[in-house]
Amino acid sequence: MTDVFEGAWRAPEIEVMEALRGWAVAFAELNQHMATWMDLPTTDAQALGQVLWAASDGDPLSPARLGQRIGMTSGSVTVLVNRLEAAGLIERSREHADRRRVTLRPTPAAQERARAFTEASVTEIAGALHETDLPDLATSAVFLGRMVEAATAATDRLRTGPAPHRP
Numbered sequence: 001m002t003d004v005f006e007g008a009w010r011a012p013e014i015e016v017m018e019a020l021r022g023w024a025v026a027f028a029e030l031n032q033h034m035a036t037w038m039d040l041p042t043t044d045a046q047a048l049g050q051v052l053w054a055a056s057d058g059d060p061l062s063p064a065r066l067g068q069r070i071g072m073t074s075g076s077v078t079v080l081v082n083r084l085e086a087a088g089l090i091e092r093s094r095e096h097a098d099r100r101r102v103t104l105r106p107t108p109a110a111q112e113r114a115r116a117f118t119e120a121s122v123t124e125i126a127g128a129l130h131e132t133d134l135p136d137l138a139t140s141a142v143f144l145g146r147m148v149e150a151a152t153a154a155t156d157r158l159r160t161g162p163a164p165h166r167p
Contacts, residue, residue: 020147030121037117040087046070047080051090052106052114060095060103068159089113 009017035045050069054061061069067077081104084090089110093103106114129137 033121034114034117037120038113043070043072044080044084047077048084048089048106048110048114051084051104052110054104055106060105063102063104066104 031046031049032042034049035042038045038048040048047066047070050066051061054065063077063081064074066072066081067074070077072080081090081092085092088107091105091107093105094101095103132140
């Protein structure tokens with residue numbers, strides 16, 4: 001994939017993009033372990049992870065937003081949410097003035113299972129964070145925030161733009 005970046009990109013930019021790809025692959029592998037840990041199909045674990053993160057950020061997801069985050073159609077998300085709800089891992093609630101709007105929240109059981117997985121899996125990541133100087137962490141947080149904003153903007157543009165031409 002490096003050839004895609006060559007010519008238009010400087011060597012440090014290529015190095016950062018390769019490091020971000022490496023993190024994405026390693027994080028995906030951790031998510032695979034979480035799926036196994038929680039005895040869930042990968043897609044269900046990925047969806048549950050999104051619901052857990054959103055709730056912990058104080059910004060719970062709607063089924064539509066969950067579908068956008070994991071790349072599923074509304075019908076597929078409904079089936080997935082039904083499975084997670086039947087497994088006792090998420091709950092649907094109507095917390096808004098518009099009672100038609102559904103919010104997804106993790107159950108205490110899901111939060112406990114995720115906490116147990118995090119405790120088992122975080123040792124090396126916590127070590128890397130603790131060994132990094134505070135100014136480097138601050139710079140990294142700013143940089144990663146910019147990358148998230150850029151990726152989100154690209155996603156929004158691609159979602160609303162015309163579909164690619166296929167031969």
